[in-house]
Amino acid sequence: MTPDDDASQAAFRAEARAWLGDHAHLAPVISGIPTEAEVDQWRAWSRTMAEGGYAGITWPIEAGGRSLPYSYLEIWLSEAARAGVPEHFGVIGVDMAGPTIIAWGNDEQQRRLLPPLLTADEIWCQGFSEPGSGSDLAAARTCAVLDGDEWVITGQKVWSSFAQYARWCILLARTDPTAPKHKGLSFFLVDMSLPGVDVRPLPQLTGDPEFNEIYFDNVRIPRSSMLGEPGDGWKVALTTLDYERSTHGVALSSQLIAELGRVGGLMTRPGADGNVPADDPILAERYARIWVRAQGLRVTNLRSLSELDQTGKPSSAGTISKLEWSLLNQALAALAQDAVGLDGLVPGADGLDGGHWAYTVLRTRGNSIEAGTSEVLRNIIAERVLRLPRAR
Numbered sequence: 001m002t003p004d005d006d007a008s009q010a011a012f013r014a015e016a017r018a019w020l021g022d023h024a025h026l027a028p029v030i031s032g033i034p035t036e037a038e039v040d041q042w043r044a045w046s047r048t049m050a051e052g053g054y055a056g057i058t059w060p061i062e063a064g065g066r067s068l069p070y071s072y073l074e075i076w077l078s079e080a081a082r083a084g085v086p087e088h089f090g091v092i093g094v095d096m097a098g099p100t101i102i103a104w105g106n107d108e109q110q111r112r113l114l115p116p117l118l119t120a121d122e123i124w125c126q127g128f129s130e131p132g133s134g135s136d137l138a139a140a141r142t143c144a145v146l147d148g149d150e151w152v153i154t155g156q157k158v159w160s161s162f163a164q165y166a167r168w169c170i171l172l173a174r175t176d177p178t179a180p181k182h183k184g185l186s187f188f189l190v191d192m193s194l195p196g197v198d199v200r201p202l203p204q205l206t207g208d209p210e211f212n213e214i215y216f217d218n219v220r221i222p223r224s225s226m227l228g229e230p231g232d233g234w235k236v237a238l239t240t241l242d243y244e245r246s247t248h249g250v251a252l253s254s255q256l257i258a259e260l261g262r263v264g265g266l267m268t269r270p271g272a273d274g275n276v277p278a279d280d281p282i283l284a285e286r287y288a289r290i291w292v293r294a295q296g297l298r299v300t301n302l303r304s305l306s307e308l309d310q311t312g313k314p315s316s317a318g319t320i321s322k323l324e325w326s327l328l329n330q331a332l333a334a335l336a337q338d339a340v341g342l343d344g345l346v347p348g349a350d351g352l353d354g355g356h357w358a359y360t361v362l363r364t365r366g367n368s369i370e371a372g373t374s375e376v377l378r379n380i381i382a383e384r385v386l387r388l389p390r391a392r
């Protein structure tokens, strides 16, 4: 895979750009947590993308995809980001739950769950983190006990993004408390509409409740709701995490690169004081440094997608992309805020960009925590990518 399109990739890019040209007017503008009306519009936009063949494009045809190579995903995501349309509403489903179900699910699970996931009729959330186990995910204490033909789930998850909209949850739970911690876990697909599931939104730094606590109080799910076999939970969860950091990371990187273009516009526009930010050598150098690193990020993404095409499995190299994306996204938001100056700090005020950058600076703080903290990712890069000696 090279940074430039070959003939067939160029044809696909033209096709995607033309489709976006015809349909982008249907896309809602989503900033922050969506209102009820925006949820309906976002769902409808996601369905439009699925019907147009632009959701799950790398998935097998029998799973509702187009079996396209991952380089085409990068093309689609960068064209969508360039057009400024929102990502799929069911992002956790399309980028993480779906690929995990394709890798580990049986025919029945794939047939029932994948079509409504692609059309955003059913939204998914990720129930991995707990109050006592975030980085040390394998210490999860939520438990599942087999009772006849049902598993009974009890425990608490936290920081579950989009759980307030979710019909399904990918859940990591302990099924064998006597086994070593990584071996006693199993992976479940939980219907969030069942009795005993309680979702409580948590406001974050921005003031928006993007993530949630989920309480499971003796929730009874069918025995068939497990993905893989009892005790496979850690291996299945690693599949989810690898996709989260690689293909989902590519989606985030594409948005960053499109945003870089918009900040470039901001840099050359006179501010409220009449000064042009790009004339300030410090701001100009900060922009140039982010721009150069973003090109490196794109090439790194292409390299890891190429590996994914060859092996069929995301590699730990996706960790590099997630780490670098989070650092660049934070740096870009801080630069944009400095470029718009004090007026841009007041959310909702009449300042330049109406407080967008102030909100973005706050939201990006979480980038170096979500999907693995930067410290933990550096450990993974050291041990699994560079093969350095283990820290512990």
Ligand SMILES: Cc1cc2nc3c(=O)[nH]c(=O)nc-3n(C[C@H](O)[C@H](O)[C@H](O)COP(=O)(O)OP(=O)(O)OC[C@H]3O[C@@H](n4cnc5c(N)ncnc54)[C@H](O)[C@@H]3O)c2cc1C
Pocket: 125, 126, 127, 128, 129, 130, 131, 132, 133, 134, 135, 136, 158, 159, 160, 161, 162, 211, 366, 367, 369, 370, 371, 372, 373, 374, 375, 376, 379
């Ligand atoms: C915006 C956002 C969305 C999220 N969405 C979801 C979601 O949908 N589903 C979900 O399950 N989770 C989600 N999370 C949770 C996220 O995955 C965890 O917050 C993250 O894994 C860190 O866990 P923790 O918060 O328990 O921190 P801890 O693990 O307690 O870490 C605290 C500090 O210790 C450091 N640390 C811990 N272990 C090590 C180590 N071995 N070496 C070096 N330093 C270490 C960490 O880097 C961190 O600085 C989300 C988080 C955020 C911020």
